[in-house]
Amino acid sequence: MEIIQFFVDLLSDPRGAIAGWIMTLGPIWVYTPLFLIVFVETGLVFFPFLPGDSLLFAAGVFSAPGGGLHVGVTWLVFVVAAILGNTSNYWIARLFGSRIIDSGKVKALTPERMAKLDHFFEKYGGLTIVITRFMPFFRTFAPFIAGTGHMNFAKFTLFNAIGGISWVSLFVFVGYFFGGIPFVQEHFEVIVLGIVAVSVAPAVIGAVKAAMSSRKSKGEAADGAAQGQEATSSDKASRGKHAK
Template identity: 60%
Template structure:
């Protein structure tokens, strides 16, 4: 339960966590937890609920105006974390996907999320690897199902690299350029909540569409 509480607290107030990492681990050491959380969210299919978007935004804020992180180091760190995470998830799906699905132990892998992920892969093919980056939960499941479906590895790799770089860069640079604005500073926690809610809109919309679509 402690690990769950840790991630809940991190989701609510990533600024305090990154400040603590910089203080206790030093600027260079702080990149480690950031890398690890982004990697786990994208690379471990049982952990799709980690706050990737808000963490990237907050890390970008700490890279602005010499607040402890360096953008030239931070960007490659989150690029590698996002790319390697999806690579790991692809091979998990490829080697163990069906057994994981059949076990029913991954509670976050609901029928609605499975259906939405498979529909995205069917509709967009390899491009879904890129697009899925911008959907919480879905971005964890897409590489898993791509591996399970034996998507051609070169196609997967190309769109994984493109998606990982674009997604992590967008949210990091948003924090870098806009995190220091006074109104954002004064309401930082609300901004983080807004980022989480906005990023969840497509996923919630997909679930509602699937639910009410079936009733019709």
């Protein structure tokens, strides 16, 4: 139960979690849980629910002068964690991907998400690794799918580095430069929820479009089948008249 409560607290209040680590672990060891959370979220397909964007933003806020963290160290720790996490995910997929998928133990690896990521790889290629960095859940699964055969390691490493640096830089430096504004301090929880909502929005919009497209295709197929049946019935009736 304690581990569950830990994740609940972390998801609901990343700022409070970081503040507690600074006080209990000190200015050096505080970077350990920050590294591990980002590494595990990006490196293991079993933990896509861990906070990414909100944690980076909150750490950026604490990296401002007087916050307890150093912005350069924070940035470097997160970049290394993000790149190594994706690399780990890639090689897990390379070695055990088919077994993990076939086992069905990773419930989050739904056929819908797999199909969506396949579409991303077909449309954007290596840029998928960069794009999905900014999409919760999908950033955990994209390197896994890449490792199952969509991309060679050299190409993956290039886009992995670009995506990791871009993702970390955006959220850490936004938190660093704007986290000290009184409005941000007073409405921190709402802003964090907004960040998560904006991050999830592309995936939600894509899912809605896919669902609408699927319904439209099914409707067109049904209409085509109905027209075919009508044509067949009409043809049979016409033949019957000629036979008489």
